[in-house]
Every structure is written in C-alpha cells, then in structure tokens.
Amino acid sequence: MENNNYFAEMMKSPMPRELEKTAVSEFISSFLNDILYKKEKAQLMEKIDQSLDNRDRSTFLTLSDELKRLEKKYQAS
Incomplete structure (x- = not known):
C-alpha cells in the first residue's frame, strides 16, 4: 500500500521525467x-x-593529419 502512495507522489513530480528526458537526450546525442x-x-x-x-x-x-584531428575531436567529446 505504501509503495502505491510513493509511486503516485513520484508521478506528480516533474523531476524524474526531466531526468529521464535528459538521459535519453544524452544517449541519443552520444549515439x-x-x-x-x-x-x-x-x-x-x-x-x-x-x-x-x-x-x-x-x-x-x-x-x-585530418584523421588525427578527427580522433582527437571525438575523444574530447
């Protein structure tokens, strides 16, 4: 019973959704x-x-030289 109340309260908060969106955006960007x-x-x-x-x-x-620059560029990001 307490778990259901906790879940309901968490769903009211925008923070977990924003964190999820950020994580998904970071994954997509990295990919x-x-x-x-x-x-x-x-x-x-x-x-x-x-x-x-x-x-x-x-x-x-x-x-x-271009290849070296490319590798440095993507290692830094």
Missing part, C-alpha cells in the same frame, strides 16, 4: 556522434587507401 565519427573515419580511411594506392605522399600526409 549519433558515434555514428558520425565512424562515417567520417571510414571516408577518410578510404581516401587514405586511395592515396597509398596512387603513391601520393602529400595527400596521404594531409589525410593522416
């Missing part, structure tokens, strides 16, 4: 960032592979 990171990394890796196939050193170095 989307992970997808974006993987997509950008895959594109860069493909370009790096092409530059290696073409023996294009300057493009390889440029793309490698």
Whole structure:
C-alpha cells in the first residue's frame, strides 16, 4: 500500500521525467556522434587507401593529419 502512495507522489513530480528526458537526450546525442565519427573515419580511411594506392605522399600526409584531428575531436567529446 505504501509503495502505491510513493509511486503516485513520484508521478506528480516533474523531476524524474526531466531526468529521464535528459538521459535519453544524452544517449541519443552520444549515439549519433558515434555514428558520425565512424562515417567520417571510414571516408577518410578510404581516401587514405586511395592515396597509398596512387603513391601520393602529400595527400596521404594531409589525410593522416585530418584523421588525427578527427580522433582527437571525438575523444574530447
């Protein structure tokens, strides 16, 4: 019986719902960032592979630097 009253009181309070929305928003944001990171990394890796196939050193170095920046960017967030 006491559990039902506690639940009813908790449902009246907006705080648990706001915390839930925040947690869900954080999860979605993290999930989307992970997808974006993987997509950008895959594109860069493909370009790096092409530059290696073409023996294009300057493009390889440029793309490698971009990859390093990308990894730092997503490790920081």
